Amino acid sequence: MTAILLGITAYGVTISIGWLTGVSKSLVPFGRATQEIAIISATGAAVTGAGALLLASVRFTTVLHIYPNGIRRYARRRIVFSIRESDLFLHWDEIAQISPGDLGVRVGSAPHPVIALTTTSLVPQAFRTHHDGDYSVAIMAHKLVSEPNTLFALLKRLHEKPHDRKLISEPSATELLRPPPLRERFRSARAHKAKA
Numbered sequence: 661m662t663a664i665l666l667g668i669t670a671y672g673v674t675i676s677i678g679w680l681t682g683v684s685k686s687l688v689p690f691g692r693a694t695q696e697i698a699i700i701s702a703t704g705a706a707v708t709g710a711g712a713l714l715l716a717s718v719r720f721t722t723v724l725h726i727y728p729n730g731i732r733r734y735a736r737r738r739i740v741f742s743i744r745e746s747d748l749f750l751h752w753d754e755i756a757q758i759s760p761g762d763l764g765v766r767v768g769s770a771p772h773p774v775i776a777l778t779t780t781s782l783v784p785q786a787f788r789t790h791h792d793g794d795y796s797v798a799i800m801a802h803k804l805v806s807e808p809n810t811l812f813a814l815l816k817r818l819h820e821k822p823h824d825r826k827l828i829s830e831p832s833a834t835e836l837l838r839p840p841p842l843r844e845r846f847r848s849a850r851a852h853k854a855k856a
Contacts, residue, residue: 661715662712662715662716665708665709665711665712665715666708666709666712668704668705668708669705669708669709669712670705671701671705672701672702672704672705672708673701673702673705675697675698675701676698676699676701676702676705679694679695679697679698679701680698714740717738717739717740718738718739718740719736719737719738720735720736720737720738720803721734721735721736721737722734722735722736722799722800722803722804723735723804724799724804724811726814726815726818726828727828728825728826728828728829729751729752729825730749730750730751730752730754731749731750731752731755731777731815732747732748732749732750733746733747733748733750733797733799734746734747734748735789735800737789746786746787746788746789747787748783748787748788748797750777750779750797752818752819752822752825753780754779754780754781755777755778755779755780755819756778756779756780756795757777757778758775758776758777758778758812758815758816758819759775759776759778760773760774760775760776760812761774761775761776761798772800772802773801773802773808773809773812774791774798774799774800774801774802775798775799775801775808775811775812775815776796776797776798776799777796777797777798777799778795778796779795779796779797780795781795782794782795783795783796783797799811806837807837807839809839809845810837810838810839810840811837814836814837
């Protein structure tokens with residue numbers, strides 16, 4: 661989106677400079693190379709340029725670390741000069757339940773996948789994001805690089821089977837986040853659909 665806005669900005673500036681210098685009047689349709697069009701193009705270039713800078717200054721970062729003794733979620737939100745950070749660590753004992761969820765916000769027809777953690781203790785206000793509650797923490801799975809269903813299955817497994825937590829510290833731990841083959845995922849989805 662930023663690149664598109666920068667392209668429109670460059671085109672608007674080029675039209676304005678071309679009209680002012682009289683070098684090129686072929687950038688607009690015949691009969692439209694007027695002072696008004698040059699002013700409108702310059703104004704539009706300024707607005708789209710400001711929009712591109714605004715979009716470029718917005719950043720959302722989410723990092724999830726899984727340890728044998730708990731989960732650490734780091735979330736950073738930067739909008740222009742406003743920066744908000746949340747660095748929350750939850751011990752496995754503090755997590756009462758891990759369940760799938762979505763924000764209800766849809767991109768096309770697909771909801772944003774979220775992994776909801778219900779906690780046994782109050783989540784401090786300073787460590788909450790705007791999706792968290794008093795006793796709930798939202799892991800925005802769609803912002804992470806791992807496949808959401810595989811991440812959910814791993815977290816659920818580690819929560820329910822404490823003896824499996826040692827697998828996180830082994831050299832082959834990255835294999836725990838490898839999604840199953842596509843054929844197996846389709847088979848599982850068909851079986852789940854048949855139950856519903």
